[in-house]
Amino acid sequence: MSLKGKNILLGVTGGIAAYKAANLTRLLVKEGASVKVVMTPAAKQFVAPLTFATLSQNPVLTEFFNPENGEWHSHVKLGVWADAMIVAPATANTIAKMANGIADNLLTTSYLSMRGKVFVAPAMDLDMYAHPTTRQNIEALKSVGNIIIEAESGELASGLNGKGRMAEPETILKAMSDYFESDKPLQGRTVLVTAGPTYEKIDPVRFIGNYSSGKMGFALAEAAAEAGANVILVAGPTKLTTLNPLIKRVDVESAQQMLDACSQHFNDCNAAVMAAAVADYRPAVQAEQKIKKGSAPMTIALESTPDIASTLGKMKRPGQVLVGFALETENGVANAIEKLKKKNLDFVVLNNATEAGAGFNCDTNHITIIKNSGEQIDYPMKDKKLVANDIINQILLLLTPEKQ
Numbered sequence: 001m002s003l004k005g006k007n008i009l010l011g012v013t014g015g016i017a018a019y020k021a022a023n024l025t026r027l028l029v030k031e032g033a034s035v036k037v038v039m040t041p042a043a044k045q046f047v048a049p050l051t052f053a054t055l056s057q058n059p060v061l062t063e064f065f066n067p068e069n070g071e072w073h074s075h076v077k078l079g080v081w082a083d084a085m086i087v088a089p090a091t092a093n094t095i096a097k098m099a100n101g102i103a104d105n106l107l108t109t110s111y112l113s114m115r116g117k118v119f120v121a122p123a124m125d126l127d128m129y130a131h132p133t134t135r136q137n138i139e140a141l142k143s144v145g146n147i148i149i150e151a152e153s154g155e156l157a158s159g160l161n162g163k164g165r166m167a168e169p170e171t172i173l174k175a176m177s178d179y180f181e182s183d184k185p186l187q188g189r190t191v192l193v194t195a196g197p198t199y200e201k202i203d204p205v206r207f208i209g210n211y212s213s214g215k216m217g218f219a220l221a222e223a224a225a226e227a228g229a230n231v232i233l234v235a236g237p238t239k240l241t242t243l244n245p246l247i248k249r250v251d252v253e254s255a256q257q258m259l260d261a262c263s264q265h266f267n268d269c270n271a272a273v274m275a276a277a278v279a280d281y282r283p284a285v286q287a288e289q290k291i292k293k294g295s296a297p298m299t300i301a302l303e304s305t306p307d308i309a310s311t312l313g314k315m316k317r318p319g320q321v322l323v324g325f326a327l328e329t330e331n332g333v334a335n336a337i338e339k340l341k342k343k344n345l346d347f348v349v350l351n352n353a354t355e356a357g358a359g360f361n362c363d364t365n366h367i368t369i370i371k372n373s374g375e376q377i378d379y380p381m382k383d384k385k386l387v388a389n390d391i392i393n394q395i396l397l398l399l400t401p402e403k404q
Contacts (some may be wrong), residue, residue, distance in 0.1 A: 002180040003173075004032030010113075012052070013105045014042025016091035016157045018165035019124040022047060024088055024169035025055040030172065036043055036078065037059065038107045040094065075106060080243070081111030083177060087111070088125030088149075089166045092134050099137035099148075115243055117179060121149040121172055126162030144386070147177050150302075183229020185396050191224040192265055192272035193217055194308070196236035199256045200282035202300060203291045209226075211360035212277035214238035216325075216384050220273050221247050224387035232269070234261045236276055255279055255305035266312050271395050272319040274309045277360070281305060308318035313344030321398045323391065326350045327359075336370050346398055347371040350389060357381055369394055 008028050012021045028035045037052040038061040044347075049060035051397060061078075087107070088092065093107065098120070103109040105181075111118065120141055128134055129151055129401045143149055149172055153163045175195040195217020199207040218240045221233040225244035233242065234250045236258065242249055250265075252258045281302040291298070309324045316322050324345045326336035329352065336350040350368045353359045358381065360367040369391070379390055 002031075002177045006033045006083045006180065007035045007252055008035050009034055009080050009085040009110065010037045010052075010092075010174075011085060011094075011111070012037060012039045012043045012047070013087065013089055013094040014040055014045060014151065015091045015106065015123045015166075016046060018043050018046040020169055021088050022051050022055060024086075024157040025052055027169050027173045029056060031177070036081070038062070038078070038083075038110055038270075038339075039077035039307075040105050040107050046359065049103055056150075061106055062292070063208040064109075075109040075113045078110045081156045082116050083115060084116045084179075085111065086112050086119040086121065086172060086176065088119075088121035088169075091123045091295065092119045092122075092128045092131075092137075095120065095122060095134065095137050095141065097288055099140040118355070119149055119176060119179075121148055121167050122151045122164075123166030123381045123384040124151075125156055125158050126160055126164040129164040133310035136246070144383075145389075147179065162239070165318060182245050184226075186224060186229035186270075186392075186399075187272040188290055189229050189399070190232065190261060190268055191221075191229040191395075192232045192234070192269040193221045193274075194234045194236075194258060194274050194278075195221065195261065196238040196240075197277050198236045198258055198279045198305070199253050200255065200279045200305065201285050201286045203287035203289065205290050208279055208282060208302075209237075210277050213361045214240050215361070215363065216244065216275075216365060216387070217275035217382040220275055220391060223392045224273075227392055229270075232265045234258055234265075234276070236278075239298050255282065255308065259306045259308045259311060262308055262312060263315070266315055267317075269320065270399060272312060272389065273323040273395070274312070275325050276308075277327065278308060279305055287402055307316065307343070309339075309343045309345065316344055321346050323395065324348045327353050329353050333368070333370065333376070336368075340370060340372055345372065347394060367391075 012018050035056040036058050054058045097108045149167045152165045154165045155161050195212045196214030197212040199209045201207050221231045225231045225246040231247045233247050250261045263342050282305050284301040284303045322345050325350050326339050328335050336348045340348045348370050351358050355365045365384050365387045369377045
């Protein structure tokens with residue numbers, strides 16, 4: 001069963017179709033899923049929370065704070081816990097809030113914290129469903145990766161007949177099952193990803209490094225795993241964590257350690273993405289003890305760190321895909337093309353370190369993919385999770401050229 005062992009967060013909003021959500025809860029539990037229900041205040045006017053608590057065998061969450069026991073219901077923890085969220089029924093009001101990032105209750109706040117896939121099952125009167133604003137909001141939800149389970153036609157609570165009925169619980173269950181059962185395009189393949197900075201020691205307490213957070217590399221690892229790949233994530237020093245069990249994390253500190261890890265695993269990989277911001281230089285000599293501050297000027301002799309992408313480029317066999325990153329502050333395209341050719345890359349991902357929203361420590365990125373064929377694809381600024389999907393899609397085209 002595709003839902004067995006999955007953690008499902010069910011969001012119930014204030015519509016007459018809330019009664020169907022009770023049956024959906026029962027079906028999800030029957031399939032082996034662990035279900036937690038979060039209700040809007042209005043939803044409690046249609047179905048009592050006790051109904052969902054009994055069916056899900058979990059306490060129902062309606063408020064951020066429970067004054068009776070002092071318990072805080074963390075939307076962040078819910079977002080991490082859930083493999084998927086389904087909002088059913090999703091009223092026009094809640095859809096509008098989700099589409100515009102309005103977080104004024106526990107359900108919408110949990111939605112903004114979700115890391116897994118989000119399904120939305122609209123339910124409203126036919127005129128509301130057909131209204132241009134509602135259609136625009138639904139399209140906005142689709143554009144960021146949510147799966148919309150379209151409303152069905154039939155008799156509505158208003159007495160009118162038309163499209164707006166929430167999909168039947170069995171239909172919703174099938175849509176979720178199909179998602180988890182769907183063929184993953186990277187199933188059975190292995191992808192190597194590097195992420196984060198490297199630290200090159202000066203002495204036991206000081207180092208040469210950079211401002212990389214690792215967010216882009218970690219997003220790539222999650223996107224590749226979501227596509228079914230077994231991922232080897234070689235991560236420099238970072239506080240980020242991984243979620244998907246298909247990700248095997250290898251923690252390193254220096255450029256040499258990152259090279260050693262990549263060289264060890266590269267031959268077993270179908271593709272490798274060099275997203276780490278590797279320090280270009282390291283101290284020629286590392287002091288064994290902390291260097292004390294003195295009156296005389298201090299000079300540190302530097303030497304180049306090993307070039308990981310170039311090393312893997314020389315190791316690359318036919319059929320393997322190797323992707324590099326070019327973080328530039330000037331002459332970006334020219335420098336990226338030079339790196340592409342010099343390091344035997346299949347394509348390079350270019351972004352500008354000085355562009356607002358596209359440098360280190362940002363949640364967004366603006367990239368241009370430059371292929372060894374000469375083709376250049378410029379993408380708009382978007383969340384790094386969506387940028388990661390764009391990069392993975394380009395890798396898929398190279399691994400499966402018949403899909404081009």
